[in-house]
Amino acid sequence: MITFRDGFYADIRTEDRSRTIISYKAGILEEMRTRVEQQAFLRVYDGRLWYYASVTDLKHLQETLNGLYAAATANPAIQEDPMVKRFEANRDTVRSFETCSVRDIPLNKKQDLLLSYLPLLSGDPCITMPQAVYLDRNSRFSFRSSLGADISYDYQTCGIAVSCDMAEGEKKFSGHWQKGGTRFDDLTNLEEEIRGAIAEQTSFLRQSVPVEPGKYPVVLSPEAAGVFAHESFGHKSESDFMLSDESMKNEWELGKTVASPILSIVDSGEIPGCGFVPYDDEGTRARKNYLIKNGILAGRLHSTQTAAALDEGLTGNARAIDCTFEPIVRMTTTYIEGGDLDFDRLIAPIKKGYFIKTIKHGSGMSTFTIAPSLAYEIIDGKLGRPVQISVLTGSVFETLGLIDGLTKDVVMLSFVTGGCGKMEQMGLPVGFGGPYVRVSSMNVQ
Amino acid sequence: MKKEFLKQTEHSVTLNVTAGKIDSFRELEKTTGTVRVYDNGCIGVAGCLGEPDEEELTAKAVEALAFGIPYPCRLDGHLVLEDLHEEEIIKVPDFIPMMTAFLDRLCEMCPKFAFSNKINLSYNRSEYRNSEGRHLVSSGRLFSIELIAQNRGSGNLFDTFLVWQGNHFDEETVLSNFKKHYDAFYTPVELEPGRYPVIADVSGLFGSFFPHFIGDMYVSGASLLSGKLGQKIFSDKLSLRDDMNPSSAYIVSFFDAEGYTVPDYRPTLIENGVLKGLFTTKKTATQYGLPDLGTASAAYDGVPGIGFHRFWLDPTAKSLKELVPGKAVYVVVASGGDATPDGHFATPVQMAFLMEDGQPVGRLPALTVSGDFGDMFGADYIGAVHNDPQENDILGAVYMDVEKD
Numbered sequence A: 001m002i003t004f005r006d007g008f009y010a011d012i013r014t015e016d017r018s019r020t021i022i023s024y025k026a027g028i029l030e031e032m033r034t035r036v037e038q039q040a041f042l043r044v045y046d047g048r049l050w051y052y053a054s055v056t057d058l059k060h061l062q063e064t065l066n067g068l069y070a071a072a073t074a075n076p077a078i079q080e081d082p083m084v085k086r087f088e089a090n091r092d093t094v095r096s097f098e099t100c101s102v103r104d105i106p107l108n109k110k111q112d113l114l115l116s117y118l119p120l121l122s123g124d125p126c127i128t129m130p131q132a133v134y135l136d137r138n139s140r141f142s143f144r145s146s147l148g149a150d151i152s153y154d155y156q157t158c159g160i161a162v163s164c165d166m167a168e169g170e171k172k173f174s175g176h177w178q179k180g181g182t183r184f185d186d187l188t189n190l191e192e193e194i195r196g197a198i199a200e201q202t203s204f205l206r207q208s209v210p211v212e213p214g215k216y217p218v219v220l221s222p223e224a225a226g227v228f229a230h231e232s233f234g235h236k237s238e239s240d241f242m243l244s245d246e247s248m249k250n251e252w253e254l255g256k257t258v259a260s261p262i263l264s265i266v267d268s269g270e271i272p273g274c275g276f277v278p279y280d281d282e283g284t285r286a287r288k289n290y291l292i293k294n295g296i297l298a299g300r301l302h303s304t305q306t307a308a309a310l311d312e313g314l315t316g317n318a319r320a321i322d323c324t325f326e327p328i329v330r331m332t333t334t335y336i337e338g339g340d341l342d343f344d345r346l347i348a349p350i351k352k353g354y355f356i357k358t359i360k361h362g363s364g365m366s367t368f369t370i371a372p373s374l375a376y377e378i379i380d381g382k383l384g385r386p387v388q389i390s391v392l393t394g395s396v397f398e399t400l401g402l403i404d405g406l407t408k409d410v411v412m413l414s415f416v417t418g419g420c421g422k423m424e425q426m427g428l429p430v431g432f433g434g435p436y437v438r439v440s441s442m443n444v445q
Numbered sequence B: 001m002k003k004e005f006l007k008q009t010e011h012s013v014t015l016n017v018t019a020g021k022i023d024s025f026r027e028l029e030k031t032t033g034t035v036r037v038y039d040n041g042c043i044g045v046a047g048c049l050g051e052p053d054e055e056e057l058t059a060k061a062v063e064a065l066a067f068g069i070p071y072p073c074r075l076d077g078h079l080v081l082e083d084l085h086e087e088e089i090i091k092v093p094d095f096i097p098m099m100t101a102f103l104d105r106l107c108e109m110c111p112k113f114a115f116s117n118k119i120n121l122s123y124n125r126s127e128y129r130n131s132e133g134r135h136l137v138s139s140g141r142l143f144s145i146e147l148i149a150q151n152r153g154s155g156n157l158f159d160t161f162l163v164w165q166g167n168h169f170d171e172e173t174v175l176s177n178f179k180k181h182y183d184a185f186y187t188p189v190e191l192e193p194g195r196y197p198v199i200a201d202v203s204g205l206f207g208s209f210f211p212h213f214i215g216d217m218y219v220s221g222a223s224l225l226s227g228k229l230g231q232k233i234f235s236d237k238l239s240l241r242d243d244m245n246p247s248s249a250y251i252v253s254f255f256d257a258e259g260y261t262v263p264d265y266r267p268t269l270i271e272n273g274v275l276k277g278l279f280t281t282k283k284t285a286t287q288y289g290l291p292d293l294g295t296a297s298a299a300y301d302g303v304p305g306i307g308f309h310r311f312w313l314d315p316t317a318k319s320l321k322e323l324v325p326g327k328a329v330y331v332v333v334a335s336g337g338d339a340t341p342d343g344h345f346a347t348p349v350q351m352a353f354l355m356e357d358g359q360p361v362g363r364l365p366a367l368t369v370s371g372d373f374g375d376m377f378g379a380d381y382i383g384a385v386h387n388d389p390q391e392n393d394i395l396g397a398v399y400m401d402v403e404k405d
Helices: A058-071 A082-086 A107-122 A191-207 A222-237 A304-310 A343-347 A396-401 B054-067 B092-109 B171-185 B202-213 B215-220 B282-288 B373-377
Strands: A009-025 A028-045 A050-055 A091-094 A127-145 A150-168 A171-181 A214-220 A265-268 A288-293 A333-336 A352-356 A359-364 A367-372 A375-379 A382-388 A392-395 A403-406 A411-413 A420-422 A425-428 A431-434 A437-444 B002-018 B021-039 B042-049 B079-083 B113-130 B134-151 B160-166 B194-201 B240-242 B268-271 B311-313 B327-333 B344-349 B351-356 B359-364 B367-372 B381-386 B394-404
Touching: A009 A058, A009 A107, A028 A058, A028 A107, A028 B042, A028 B054, A050 A058, A082 A304, A107 A127, A107 A150, A107 A191, A127 B215, A150 A191, A150 B215, A171 A191, A191 A382, A214 A222, A222 A265, A222 A288, A222 A333, A222 A359, A222 A367, A222 A396, A222 A411, A222 A431, A222 A437, A367 A396, A367 B344, A392 A396, A396 A403, B002 B054, B002 B092, B021 B054, B021 B092, B042 B054, B092 B113, B092 B171, B160 B171, B160 B327, B171 B359, B194 B202, B202 B215, B202 B311, B202 B344, B202 B373, B202 B394, B215 B282, B311 B394, B327 B344, B327 B367, B344 B373, B367 B373, B373 B394
Parallel strands: A050 B021, A091 A150, A214 A352, A333 A431, B079 B134, B194 B327
Antiparallel strands: A009 A028, A009 A127, A028 A050, A127 A150, A150 A171, A214 A437, A265 A288, A265 A333, A352 A375, A359 A367, A367 A392, A375 A382, A392 A437, A403 A437, A411 A431, A420 A425, B002 B021, B002 B113, B021 B042, B113 B134, B134 B160, B194 B394, B240 B268, B240 B311, B327 B351, B344 B367, B351 B359, B367 B394, B381 B394
């Protein structure tokens, strides 16, 4: 039983995390382990400074908390602090994975699943170094605060990722494919999907041609569009970047037109997948937040600190990668809403352009970049040859204004490798997605 | 049965800065322990978070042998070495007052910038022991300032950075260096598209190509370097190493996760243009007949894997002015670059200075720089300089195509 003291705000977040990794390289077992860790992150706020501690010894949380209290200064008016007044004090238990926890699946069953896919990676002689990995994570979180919050919830992801170094003569390519889910059963019966991905990538190795650099119409797949939304606008919606410069609130005034009128971008912790966060790491309940609605700046993402500073509502976006770090403003699942076209009608008007099917990575500041993996020409409204593109770049706001077509259907994606990096906290699981998106002009290198 | 024992401890104190003021204090202590055992061509690993119980970990590692993970038992022999750097850089009770005073001066000196992010003190200690009599201990310390600078009114997430890393804090030098940066930032300059010397840190120049140096990719034939080990394929001036030397890599241990060391603690990838090494573990080196590099890393409960620490270019000039007299592009922020499978590299440059005779003279507009792998490491490689413009900097220079965005 934790005793909180008057004169301070305090909270304690704990995580019991189980992670399994099994990997094979060239058919040989490289790694097989399950790691179970318990950690806690404690915060005390006295109205002036936050004091944090990260510990692995969960038996002595009271002593650690007392140490933080000793460093801080009691503040009789702490309950009137604008930040403290904003904290939610939810009491809830959300157990989504109790009956399907990956903790309950024997290691050898996970290994057998991965082994069953390995033969698919060695069917073509150009594949010279096939690698495959099984990953899963199940976490049990608890959150308690001096305001009475008492929340327990769980989180789960699992997935299979494949990579294949390919070489044939002077031609070289590194192919990738992965499937993420939240239940072990999501990862079964993937033979056809893997076989198709490998065949497409070996064909890319053999047939792809260098791109002619220039400005072209570009069609982004849901994967590329989701990463574009995350990188180009999602990070700009993280409102901690507005705290240091008071002029930012004018620059980023809600209601301003920032994009094409057909574009709406959403962030929500309620979407099943790796960005599912029913409560954030400050105990705030998840909700659907429009960042852009019909081209208009509609909202931004908040921690309690940023919501108080900007006098806006909480959004459920205070997240930390684990109990080593304090929560900061992060995305959950970010996606573009669908439009009214199908894929054929989307590419039909394009005389010469490119379709970006899969990507290696993306980043975004005033300019954004996307590094494509698989890309194709679009000639006279039809898909053509595979092409090698190093990067797509452009001004974020110019490009948001150049979106002129969206397909109806939205695809949500969850990946189990990589993740979002922000300063010292790298690899946060986030979801993303969208429809197929047409941009009338992008710089293709 | 042969055995390795590893223990790592970390202690850090981190201040968060918002609007030029400290708003949080975080203290972290972390200890991990690892035991690896080898038997019948296999490895068993066990690890723990917290103070390790060697006996218990050994029993778990022996159990893990049953997984049948193949790994050669090639433990290095007797060597006892210790390199310790444990003196406090700044006493913890003094940290907030000192950094508050520094931030006040910085904000007064640079009123058009809004500063945020972290200032950090880190200490670590790594120990490696094995059943062959090897016992290595290393400890390091690092003071780092990693501040984001937003140009007030720009609307950008960040416009530039103040970065300092060292084993001491020299406030006057940090401020005087950044003043030049600040003044140049507010002097817009133009540059005609063309071919220029581009100055950047090693990762910015060559980072996209590092996977090609991994042993697995090399032997697969998919690397741009495949089949070229031992050959002179790059510029004479280019020597690229992994810096694990405590004299310059302050918080990196001088041995790798398998207890391997090289005499100068800087394992070599390229020496005078000759491809000398590839990223390997003892397993991949044995499997593929490649030389041991000595840069392996490992999770505390994991099998050793590929690692690197801090890239090092041998200096070819004493100053930026000597390296690139005349005009050059100095890349401060470049994010999102990549290369095609055949080695064409392009990256947007979000922030760069125009340099003349080694000094920043103004801020360039957003650019894209590009080049080809063979040329960037070969005929277009100009050289490298250390400790300019800041202590502990390692910058390289390469001729590249520069275009305006």
